[in-house]
Amino acid sequence: MIDLSTYISSTNEKAFAVLGLGRSGLTAACALTQSGAKVWAWDDNSTGREKAEEAGLTLVDLNNCDWNAVQSLVMSPGIPLTHPTPHPVTAAAIKSNVEIICEVELLYRAVPKATFIGITGTNGKSTTTSLIAHILTSAGRNAAVGGNLGTPALELPQLDSTGIYVLEMSSYQLDLLSQLAFDIALFMNISPDHLDRHGDIDGYIKAKKHIFERQSKSDTAIIGMDDDHSRKVFDAVNQTGTVRTVPISGSTRLAEGVFVAEGHLIDDAFSTEKDVADLGTIERLPGNHNHQNAAAAFAACRSVGLQDEEIIAGMKSFPGLAHRQELVTTNNGVRYINDSKATNADAAARALGSYDNIYWIAGGRAKDGGIESLSSYFPRIQKAYLVGESADAFANQIGSSLPYEICETLDVAVTKAANDAVQSIEQDPVVLLSPACASWDQYRSFELRGDHFKECVAKLKHQPVKEIAS
Numbered sequence: 001m002i003d004l005s006t007y008i009s010s011t012n013e014k015a016f017a018v019l020g021l022g023r024s025g026l027t028a029a030c031a032l033t034q035s036g037a038k039v040w041a042w043d044d045n046s047t048g049r050e051k052a053e054e055a056g057l058t059l060v061d062l063n064n065c066d067w068n069a070v071q072s073l074v075m076s077p078g079i080p081l082t083h084p085t086p087h088p089v090t091a092a093a094i095k096s097n098v099e100i101i102c103e104v105e106l107l108y109r110a111v112p113k114a115t116f117i118g119i120t121g122t123n124g125k126s127t128t129t130s131l132i133a134h135i136l137t138s139a140g141r142n143a144a145v146g147g148n149l150g151t152p153a154l155e156l157p158q159l160d161s162t163g164i165y166v167l168e169m170s171s172y173q174l175d176l177l178s179q180l181a182f183d184i185a186l187f188m189n190i191s192p193d194h195l196d197r198h199g200d201i202d203g204y205i206k207a208k209k210h211i212f213e214r215q216s217k218s219d220t221a222i223i224g225m226d227d228d229h230s231r232k233v234f235d236a237v238n239q240t241g242t243v244r245t246v247p248i249s250g251s252t253r254l255a256e257g258v259f260v261a262e263g264h265l266i267d268d269a270f271s272t273e274k275d276v277a278d279l280g281t282i283e284r285l286p287g288n289h290n291h292q293n294a295a296a297a298f299a300a301c302r303s304v305g306l307q308d309e310e311i312i313a314g315m316k317s318f319p320g321l322a323h324r325q326e327l328v329t330t331n332n333g334v335r336y337i338n339d340s341k342a343t344n345a346d347a348a349a350r351a352l353g354s355y356d357n358i359y360w361i362a363g364g365r366a367k368d369g370g371i372e373s374l375s376s377y378f379p380r381i382q383k384a385y386l387v388g389e390s391a392d393a394f395a396n397q398i399g400s401s402l403p404y405e406i407c408e409t410l411d412v413a414v415t416k417a418a419n420d421a422v423q424s425i426e427q428d429p430v431v432l433l434s435p436a437c438a439s440w441d442q443y444r445s446f447e448l449r450g451d452h453f454k455e456c457v458a459k460l461k462h463q464p465v466k467e468i469a470s
Contacts, residue, residue: 001027002154004035007109014069015040017062017098019089020076021048024152028074028103029057031154040065042089062089067096077102077148077172083203102176104167107153109179113161116180117300118147120169120211121188121224123347124293125149127324128188129168131285131297135314136164139306148173164304171207181214184303186222186296190229191346205229209236215243220303224292225249225257246299250292258299260291270302277312284320287354323450325351328457334421336457339434340450345373348436352377357426359383359417361410364437364449366390370397371436378402382429383420385413389441409442410449414456431457 018029021043029041029052040060041052049059062073073093080087081100093100108116119129126149133145144156147167159165190205212221223234225247238245246269247257258269265276276298279285285294294315301311320326321341328336337355342348344367352358352374358381362371371394384404386394391406398404407413414431421429433453435446443449 001031001034002107002110002156002158004031004037004106004110004154007106008032008035008037011037012071013038014071015060017060017065017070017073017089017093018042018075019062019073019087020079021045021052022076022078024103024154025074025076026051026055027152027154028106030055031106032074033057040070062092067092067098070096070098073098073100074106075100075102075176077170077176081172081175099178100176101178102173104147104153104169104173105177105180107156107165111159111163111165114159115164115183115304117164117166117184117186117304118169118182118211119167119186119188119296119300120171120174120208121186122191122344123350124188124289124296125168125186126341127290127321128186128293128296129166130321131293131315131318132300133166134318135297135301135306135311136166136304138314138317139301139310141304141306169211171204174210175207177210177213179214181216182211182219184220184222184300185211185215186300187211187224187230187233188292188296189224189227190233191227191344201229205233209233212237212243217242217244220244220246220299222246222248222296222299222303224296225254226251226292246303248292248295248299250288250290250295258295258302260295263291265291265294265298267298267302267308269299271308274308276308277315282315282318284318285315286325287350289350289353323447325354326450328454331418331457331460332422333429334418334424335428335430336418337430337432337434338450338453339432340439340446340453342434342436343367343438343446345369345371345436348434349374349377351432351434352380355428355430355432356380357382357424357429359385359421359424359429359431361385361387361407361413361417361431361433361453362435362437363388363390363394364435364439365441366393366437370394372397374436375401382424382426383417385417387413387442388435388437390437410452411456414453415460418457418460 015038017040041057042062119125136143143164145166148170149168224230249259267274323340326338339351363386417431439446439449
């Protein structure tokens with residue numbers, strides 16, 4: 001746990017209010033308490049309050065407290081700051097001119113001399129974050145990875161000035177920063193998501209752009225160029241002239257950027273149009289969508305001084321991420337791919353574009369637009385197996401474009417897809433779970449959905465056997 005005592009000693013004696021006592025909030029409250037701060041902890045949920053009491057924290061109802069005695073509100077990113085309406089505690093803090101921050105801001109205040117790499121975007125940020133951290137550690141750098149990805153910021157190891165924090169940053173977290181300046185800021189891409197929390201797409205983009213705030217000319221902004229919104233963000237940041245900008249693309253040749261052309265990673269930012277690697281040789285970065293991830297990771301690692309050979313060696317040893325196009329097994333010539341992390345259509349498009357002869361399992365709690373945007377990928381799909389509360393709506397959107405079957409539950413879908421795939425006359429059939437939906441209709445998280453998929457694959461009662469043509 002991060003030691004905040006040096007930072008705490010520089011503050012006044014007012015309390016730190018902590019709202020939201022899930023894993024990150026509870027960690028923040030405990031770290032502050034152990035570092036000598038006065039902490040008022042609160043959660044609207046009784047379960048959270050019980051955990052705080054078990055941890056020996058002081059509970060104070062922040063809905064009815066003296067804000068004049070509070071210097072900072074440390075808030076869980078899951079709690080509304082502005083939309084659809086501010087949480088009452090948030091509104092009270094704003095009215096009293098109390099700063100509202102998240103635990104990532106506390107990490108920065110505790111270890112400001114470390115290097116901070118921040119990664120944000122609608123899709124690909126988890127893979128890119130993990131890939132950067134893997135490359136750095138493989139090259140012998142002292143790096144720690146967390147933030148929105150897995151480990152809360154204050155549970156990371158305490159690094160010195162030679163250390164590098166690699167942090168996935170959600171739009172919610174970026175809304176709750178006030179001093180942190182990222183040495184390297186990556187803005188991957190933008191597509192509509194979480195609009196209920198930001199009002200509209202412009203509010204969502206505005207939150208994501210916080211990642212560039214407080215950067216100076218010694219810092220680097222790495223920005224994707226593969227969607228219209230991100231290109232506009234690049235133009236706006238580049239025109240300020242206050243930070244070095246590096247454009248990246250997984251599909252478009254760029255001038256003075258890092259991009260992928262015909263499957264080859266090209267560096268025209270740190271070198272003069274140098275062919276760095278054939279990405280087709282890197283097994284755990286399949287598909288065109290991973291080309292942008294590779295370009296982003298290369299640019300970030302070059303920005304902190306790694307050489308080409310170190311970066312490519314790290315990419316080749318990257319094990320990949322669970323639930324992100326995770327190869328579960330190959331059974332009788334059929335590959336089973338767990339892409340449960342694909343909680344919207346844009347994310348599912350990345351997987352659908354990576355394979356042919358697909359037996360597609362989709363459905364759950366749909367986002368706006370459903371799967372209308374995926375129609376161009378339908379020729380790659382042999383059949384769809386629809387599950388969850390979106391099944392009927394997805395069936396209507398598919399219409400007569402491709403065969404489908406409403407399966408309702410994942411176990412049924414896996415069995416049917418496996419039996420159909422093994423009889424395919426096409427090469428390299430793939431049973432792909434890429435739901436294009438949130439999991440919350442049937443599972444508490446996309447991780448649990450992905451784990452269930454893997455269990456279903458492991459529990460297939462028989463090894464499907466291809467029918468022998470007579």
